Amino acid sequence: xxxxxxxxxxxxxxxxxxxxxxxxxxxxxxxxxxxxxxxxxxxxxxxxxxxxxxxxxxxxxxxxxxxxxxxxxxxxxxxxxxxxxxxxxxxxxxxxxxxxxxxxxxxxxxxxxxxxxxxxxxxxxxxxxxxxxxxxxxxxxxxxxxxxxxxxxxxxxxxxxxxxxxxxxxxxxxxxxxxxxxxxxxxxxxxxxxxxxxxxxxxxxxxxxxxxxxxxxxxxxxxxxxxxxxxxxxxxxxxxxxxxxxxxxxxxxxxxxxxxxxxxxxxxxxxxxxxxxxxxxxxxxxxxxxxxxxxxxxxxxxxxxxxxxxxxxxxxxxxxxxxxxxxxxxxxxxxxxxxxxxxxxxxxxxxxxxxxxxxxxxxxxxx
Amino acid sequence: xxxxxxxxxxxxxxxxxxxxxxxxxxxxxxxxxxxxxxxxxxxxxxxxxxxxxxxxxxxxxxxxxxxxxxxxxxxxxxxxxxxxxxxxxxxxxxxxxxxxxxxxxxxxxxxxxxxxxxxxxxxxxxxxxxxxxxxxxxxxxxxxxxxxxxxxxxxxxxxxxxxxxxxxxxxxxxxxxxxxxxxxxxxxxxxxxxxxxxxxxxxxxxxxxxxxxxxxxxxxxxxxxxxxxxxxxxxxxxxxxxxxxxxxxxxxxxxxxxxxxxxxxxxxxxxxxxxxxxxxxxxxxxxxxxxxxxxxxxxxxxxxxxxxxxxxxxxxxxxxxxxxxxxxxxxxxxxxxxxxxxxxxxxxxxxxxxxxxxxxxxxxxxxxxxxxxxxxxxxxxxxxxxxxxxxxxxxxxxxxxxxxxxxxxxxxxxxxxxxxxxxxxxx
Numbered sequence: 001x002x003x004x005x006x007x008x009x010x011x012x013x014x015x016x017x018x019x020x021x022x023x024x025x026x027x028x029x030x031x032x033x034x035x036x037x038x039x040x041x042x043x044x045x046x047x048x049x050x051x052x053x054x055x056x057x058x059x060x061x062x063x064x065x066x067x068x069x070x071x072x073x074x075x076x077x078x079x080x081x082x083x084x085x086x087x088x089x090x091x092x093x094x095x096x097x098x099x100x101x102x103x104x105x106x107x108x109x110x111x112x113x114x115x116x117x118x119x120x121x122x123x124x125x126x127x128x129x130x131x132x133x134x135x136x137x138x139x140x141x142x143x144x145x146x147x148x149x150x151x152x153x154x155x156x157x158x159x160x161x162x163x164x165x166x167x168x169x170x171x172x173x174x175x176x177x178x179x180x181x182x183x184x185x186x187x188x189x190x191x192x193x194x195x196x197x198x199x200x201x202x203x204x205x206x207x208x209x210x211x212x213x214x215x216x217x218x219x220x221x222x223x224x225x226x227x228x229x230x231x232x233x234x235x236x237x238x239x240x241x242x243x244x245x246x247x248x249x250x251x252x253x254x255x256x257x258x259x260x261x262x263x264x265x266x267x268x269x270x271x272x273x274x275x276x277x278x279x280x281x282x283x284x285x286x287x288x289x290x291x292x293x294x295x296x297x298x299x300x301x302x303x304x305x306x307x308x309x310x311x312x313x314x315x316x317x318x319x320x321x322x323x324x325x326x327x328x329x330x331x332x333x334x335x336x337x338x339x340x341x342x343x344x345x346x347x348x349x350x351x352x353x354x355x356x357x358x359x360x361x362x363x364x365x366x367x
Numbered sequence: 368x369x370x371x372x373x374x375x376x377x378x379x380x381x382x383x384x385x386x387x388x389x390x391x392x393x394x395x396x397x398x399x400x401x402x403x404x405x406x407x408x409x410x411x412x413x414x415x416x417x418x419x420x421x422x423x424x425x426x427x428x429x430x431x432x433x434x435x436x437x438x439x440x441x442x443x444x445x446x447x448x449x450x451x452x453x454x455x456x457x458x459x460x461x462x463x464x465x466x467x468x469x470x471x472x473x474x475x476x477x478x479x480x481x482x483x484x485x486x487x488x489x490x491x492x493x494x495x496x497x498x499x500x501x502x503x504x505x506x507x508x509x510x511x512x513x514x515x516x517x518x519x520x521x522x523x524x525x526x527x528x529x530x531x532x533x534x535x536x537x538x539x540x541x542x543x544x545x546x547x548x549x550x551x552x553x554x555x556x557x558x559x560x561x562x563x564x565x566x567x568x569x570x571x572x573x574x575x576x577x578x579x580x581x582x583x584x585x586x587x588x589x590x591x592x593x594x595x596x597x598x599x600x601x602x603x604x605x606x607x608x609x610x611x612x613x614x615x616x617x618x619x620x621x622x623x624x625x626x627x628x629x630x631x632x633x634x635x636x637x638x639x640x641x642x643x644x645x646x647x648x649x650x651x652x653x654x655x656x657x658x659x660x661x662x663x664x665x666x667x668x669x670x671x672x673x674x675x676x677x678x679x680x681x682x683x684x685x686x687x688x689x690x691x692x693x694x695x696x697x698x699x700x701x702x703x704x705x706x707x708x709x710x711x712x713x714x715x716x717x718x719x720x721x722x723x724x725x726x727x728x729x730x731x732x733x734x735x736x737x738x739x740x741x742x743x744x745x746x747x748x749x750x751x752x753x754x755x756x757x758x759x760x761x762x763x764x765x766x767x768x769x770x771x772x773x774x775x776x777x778x779x780x781x782x783x784x785x786x787x788x789x790x791x792x793x794x
Contacts (some may be wrong), residue, residue, distance in 0.1 A: 032788065057794055062792055068794075
């Protein structure tokens with residue numbers, strides 16, 4: 001049994017972590033009262049936030065698993081303040097993690113655009129990598145592009161720091177890409193959170209299950225070590241009428257991925273895990289579709305989990321050699337940084353005006 | 368002269384003799400008077416003819432002695448003396464002396480001498496001399512001693528009767544004294560004290576000429592009649608009349624008190640209050656745990672106020688007092704209405720509401736006590752029968768306790784679990 005550490009930092013990380021816990025309970029609104037969490041592994045979930053209200057909004061994560069970093073009500077999307085706050089309180093966080101025993105793998109879930117999560121996560125990963133030797137992967141959620149210049153520049157710097165932190169892989173999820181989940185903004189966020197949570201749980205099960213065709217944590221590490229360090233996850237469900245081949249295809253298509261990518265062109269390595277009733281698991285279909293992917297990207301690990309009576313589900317983990325969408329994001333981030341710089345310069349002119357005005361302070365007009 | 372002198376001497380002697388003769392005569396006269404008086408007090412001679420035959424004869428009873436002609440033969444009578452006993456038997460007495468057809472019998476302190484004077488074939492003339500025995504009773508006995516009746520002590524039974532036992536003050540009551548001799552001897556020298564009773568004023572004697580002698584078995588219904596007037600209220604037992612009498616044989620005196628009738632004389636009418644007292648109820652059938660209300664209506668029917676009014680419901684065992692009128696006080700956890708006074712023509716209505724807590728049929732009794740100006744009055748009214756049926760949820764009490772405990776424990780456990788679980792997820 002794997003020992004898994006799952007840390008959700010900031011509001012976005014908290015909510016995805018809460019969604020993971022809810023899915024582990026079975027997904028029902030009141031499931032936490034009558035059900036036990038069905039993690040396949042020993043999973044320790046920890047929510048970290050500077051905003052107490054965000055922590056209180058969590059309903060499926062136990063209170064003892066929520067760490068409030070006392071800093072008024074958040075860091076106000078200011079990563080500099082956030083990083084200083086982490087430095088001041090990292091002992092609290094690290095002590096809490098160390099009290100939970102040994103781990104085989106860790107996931108740090110966060111949004112790149114916010115304050116607490118985007119500033120805490122790279123530093124937390126760096127601290128964990130410095131103290132422990134288990135692989136740590138970050139699951140980062142990119143913002144809607146129209147959310148504002150601060151969020152864009154935060155994302156750009158966060159990703160860079162995350163990349164430099166020593167994380168063993170960065171799994172990308174893009175709100176902009178997933179915004180078609182639909183409904184109002186809350187429903188959209190909840191839908192995205194649930195999508196990420198469902199995939200993470202599937203992944204954990206895949207890493208810790210006795211499968212017909214085995215994939216394990218080592219395979220996952222191999223996959224995640226490929227490419228440019230970025231990865232994404234695809235997921236699809238069959239309805240019983242379509243073949244496993246089409247379900248695999250769907251998981252690799254934009255409708256199944258968390259991040260916009262042409263995996264056949266940009267993919268580096270992949271791991272495909274299939275789960276469902278034996279009757280859906282046609283080896284020929286599986287092999288033909290995976291062979292097709294392998295012919296484009298190289299090596300593909302595959303695993304099959306047999307569940308009697310269950311419709312087929314497919315999870316694909318793909319590392320990317322290049323991400324055009326990420327380049328687009330950075331282009332926008334540069335613009336955002338320039339806009340913020342211009343604003344700051346205008347603030348300097350204002351200061352000069354203020355100095356000019358100060359020349360007449362204490363004087364009265366004479367008529 | 369001698370002669371004369373003699374004559375004179377003789378005359379003197381004659382005068383002396385004459386004086387002595389007169390003195391002796393007077394002395395003899397007084398002696399004879401004394402002697403005659405003594406004989407007449409101690410002796411009595413009875414001459415009578417007694418019929419008889421050669422085989423039987425009649426008798427003559429003197430007190431409880433019977434001179435019996437047993438039979439006559441050859442112009443001679445066989446005469447015996449018998450003493451009658453209280454038991455009805457008779458004893459033939461032996462004579463102490465007998466000579467020349469004269470038999471002397473010693474009886475008690477006296478003597479009876481029976482002398483056969485003359486006898487024919489069918490009757491005998493006898494002379495009976497009774498000495499030192501007071502002859503109170505004497506009678507010819509046809510059939511002889513077997514038909515004689517023992518003369519015993521008299522016993523008067525006196526009764527006092529009134530013509531009314533209830534009367535008002537001023538009414539006249541006639542009192543009649545009756546007597547009957549239920550003894551075995553004649554009552555003689557009867558005198559009656561009518562025995563007047565305090566509380567009654569004597570008005571007049573209607574009849575007082577009662578006989579002084581009453582033979583055995585006879586009664587007299589008008590021994591004494593008088594009228595009195597009731598003078599004050601109350602119940603009176605009249606004083607007894609007392610009869611004093613003596614026996615025809617025995618020397619004792621007797622007294623006999625009469626019966627004592629009771630006469631109630633009404634007090635003078637005093638105006639008092641009178642409370643009318645009724646009860647009604649709002650239902651006669653109810654279920655357990657439901658309520659039933661009784662309404663008590665009290666009305667003073669008179670112009671005189673009633674005081675110290677107390678209305679007390681006697682609560683049956685299947686009701687529990689719930690609420691009621693403001694006038695109700697709770698004393699020892701029991702509802703009671705206490706009022707110092709109900710004015711003339713006062714009307715009051717009081718409600719008592721009870722909760723039925725047991726199944727069963729019952730009635731409510733309400734007790735009213737008050738003072739009507741003269742005395743304390745107590746009266747009760749009872750409601751119609753009411754029936755308490757099983758309550759809507761009474762069937763639940765029939766199940767064993769675990770039927771309720773189990774779900775309660777489960778609910779508590781679930782609630783505890785939910786609370787504990789919720790606390791795990793709250794910050």
